[in-house]
Amino acid sequence: MDVDRVLVVGGGPAGLEAAHGVASLGRRVLLVEGRDELGGTPYASYATLTPDLSDATEAMRGMIDRITDNPLVDVRLGTRVVASSGEAGGFRVALEGKDGEKREEAAAAVIVATGFQHFDPGRETQMYGYYEYDDVITLVDAEKMFREGRIVRPSNGEAPATVCFIQCVGSRDRQIGNKYCSKVCCGIASKQAIEIRRMVPGAKVFIFYIDMRMYGFWEDQIYWKAQEEYKVNYVRGIVTEVIRKGDKLLVKGEDTTMGRPMEVLMDLVILSVGMEPSRGTVEMSRIFGIPREEHGFLATVGGPLDTVSTPVPGIFVAGAAAGPKDLEDSISMGGAAAMKAAALLARMGEGALR
């Protein structure tokens, strides 16, 4: 069996960067992706990247091409890892294609990059009417429209005159069970607000938030820009309910800066849905025996001084499979995981393993 290589599970930004990194160190990679294409969430669902508003398809295309053109990388699309045995230096995995055919493969190390899924805003206590009202959409639904160069009210196909974002949907919420902050939604909403103001210059755009988590350069490069150049209105407030009023949506809550109840009519409401562990992440936890940390993501060891090593020797994690991550995090982790997996192969070569 072909053991002298690294298995990368997941072909989104973190997995693509990890696979490229391992190959650039002269090591072979087996890259397994459940979907029929590489590129992950940005390629499947996003029009532009945060923070630089670059074209997501084009940017991810570059990452995909350098993998598919690489003779050291064996890509398996539409394929899932369904079983695993062995240990660092000699993992054996069963892969299953969409046709149900199984195949056994081997690898010395594994990088899990199975990412996140968006919170389902129709779940449980969420009072935002996502499944009731056509004009209540999510960040992801908005991106899909942006890919067609437009933003409209799904109910009538017309450009919205008033739009609001509701932040922290499925995040920072003990009742829902997701106590963590999803890290990227403030940045993505602000980026989308800019895009809406570009597409519909007359639209009034509001963002209802608890804290704007525009860390680092996002502060001035997105947040200030949204306010100063694009006149996006940021309102610190809690939205408690969205109901229909005529052909509009009535957003009710409290403006916590003004200290008063708030009722505003909107044409379009965009829910800033957070991150949860993807189905693939949960499956890889089970199959490889990787413990999950208290929020359900894959556990790492070493606190802030090791971002990619899981408690299982020889298995590393990159990107949002380990918790809410922005693109930079995923890329840096992909590179770091590639380094650690290749280092394990180097130690094997010296006979230090097995």
Add this chain to the structure above:
Amino acid sequence: MDVDRVLVVGGGPAGLEAAHGVASLGRRVLLVEGRDELGGTPYASYATLTPDLSDATEAMRGMIDRITDNPLVDVRLGTRVVASSGEAGGFRVALEGKDGEKREEAAAAVIVATGFQHFDPGRETQMYGYYEYDDVITLVDAEKMFREGRIVRPSNGEAPATVCFIQCVGSRDRQIGNKYCSKVCCGIASKQAIEIRRMVPGAKVFIFYIDMRMYGFWEDQIYWKAQEEYKVNYVRGIVTEVIRKGDKLLVKGEDTTMGRPMEVLMDLVILSVGMEPSRGTVEMSRIFGIPREEHGFLATVGGPLDTVSTPVPGIFVAGAAAGPKDLEDSISMGGAAAMKAAALLARMGEGALR
């Protein structure tokens, strides 16, 4: 000359991780550090790490030991890079020791990990009286006391009954010239607030903030914990002035949630000072010809899809030399930069360079 190796400049978390990463791939490293010891800011100035409150000295000691014990890593303390020539695959640098002696060295690739310096809160428009009042200190001054297991008012050596943190000192401030958010100060202040409540259980501790940027797991693991277990008081407000009143400090400003002016007496005021490019970072920009981005940190290329490549081929950056970074960022970037530098050496070995 000894060209088949990687020069790492800076021995903080990012540089130590980068050096270890390169060595773990079987490549040699020349690690140059201006101070007389490795470990960077956490080792020199911090008692505990954010977010896990682990002992900073012990944690960094582990990173330092695996470098000093590594035969592939040549460490030069008290040494600065003072000149450079050549290009990717063949850089030549002049090093200068504290005795003024110069020495020429060679390396195929360079990783710059020269980090940040804390904002000087006595500068220009800052009205917080840092240089006037003994009991106005910074996050760093507080850590120094924590290392001795205590927190006291410098004016009289007594435990403070009332303490407040002022966030965003030198950050998010157009007037000062630092438009960016420094990313880590909300986390560090909250961590310190917990530590103060542990050391002085009777103390009332306040944090005056604009937005609490407790992204990801920091939300519940630090922010909720500080409020629920340690009764830290978070007040959304702007502090405009700190003046002496008797033997206490009068903190004046506006509580923006309550919408009213605020005047509170404090025993101890802690300024949450932000990050600026360190002197070493500015020097490396000049010596290696690495452009600085608009905020003064080292520029990278590739937007969010490449966090460590600078515009100069063969030169990579890791950690806060590239902007405000938390520990996880610095560690991930250190690993990613190690991978890319070692990949360059691998390409050289194949004759693709030079």
